[in-house]
Amino acid sequence: MNGPVTAGVAGRPIGHSLSPLIHSAWLQAAGLAGQYLAFEPADEAGFTRLVDRIRTGDLIGINVTAPHKETALALADFATDTARAAGSANVLALLDGHLLADSTDGRGLLETLADQAPGLDLSARAAVILGAGGAARAAVAALRAAGAPEIRLVNRTWARAEALAEVFGPPVRAAGPEALDGDAGLVVSAAVSGDFPDLSRLPAGAAVMDMTYMPLETPLLAAARAAGLTPVDGLGMLIGQARPAFARFFGRPAPDLDVRALALAELARREAQP
Structure with a gap:
């Protein structure tokens, strides 16, 4: 992987997502020059434009959450058997120059x-x-x-x-x-x-x-x-689906890091806010 790269998660709303916290912690632990951002397209057209950024190389891939999972599958060039069975995709990334849809949920x-x-x-x-x-x-x-x-x-x-x-x-x-x-x-x-x-x-x-x-x-x-x-609880599912997505985006397994503890601390911080 040459130079900084960008991946992220797309959904609406997206401000609550813990995915940036989890992936950013893995990036830091792995010593990778990359970033993982949250994107909130206003509509399906905005989501399509975001996906186009993967095709142009501006993004290496995205996780997808509601309400865009079915659109993500439809926009892909091909899909894994798992994504087809699920009828939706929560991962979009390039593979051999073509847009791949996968479901790790x-x-x-x-x-x-x-x-x-x-x-x-x-x-x-x-x-x-x-x-x-x-x-x-x-x-x-x-x-x-x-x-x-x-x-x-x-x-x-x-x-x-x-x-x-x-x-x-x-x-x-x-x-x-x-x-x-x-x-x-x-x-x-x-x-x-x-x-x-x-x-x-x-x-x-x-x-x-x-x-x-x-x-x-x-x-x-x-x-x-x-x-x-x-x-x-659902936090385990969030972390479990994130691991294969990280490997897909950044070309290596997620580091052995207790991201659940980090996520729990963040949830506690949010609950303590007035």
Whole structure:
């Protein structure tokens, strides 16, 4: 890598993102002359112009978050199987002169489940996904690939859950609140709304994950903890999806650095602000 290079994260809003903190810490630890910035395109046209900066070499790549993940996939020249399965991309970078779309969200989800719920066997019991948007689709793709015997989609709009289930086919299906009954071993919230089903329906030993990391302890995770279930926060997923993105952008693995501690300190600082 010759001279300083720039990567970043694009979304709207983006001011809350911890990605610049995480990637900048890795850059410093690796001794690389680079920077990682936050970009907030005002609209789809602005996002397209930002992507054009990758094609011209002004940027080496970007992470992508809401609301641009589906557009990111559409703008790419080609995509990984993972991105196609997820129906969206959170990583855009040049590969052999062509724009590549990838999705590392599923990897981040599986890594944080392995870390924070080590006793969870994804192939043994059904998984429940709250939500039916892009984040839910990435979760479904990852859990399906991990061997979940059944994936139940719970969404306020039944038609959206049913449409997503049809994209994947069995073992994915739309379900109501009864999805948490009996044998569900995992609940993952990929929903914007703070509403969630009654967790008392879940069996002992089940894990509950919230993709949100602000706040770190969401009402869903607080309820899971109170019910004696295993809570899994969204910060682990953020860090897990960032590692392969860093390697893609900067050509080497992320350094062995406790970025979770840095992120927790930053979250505490923000909470302390008036």
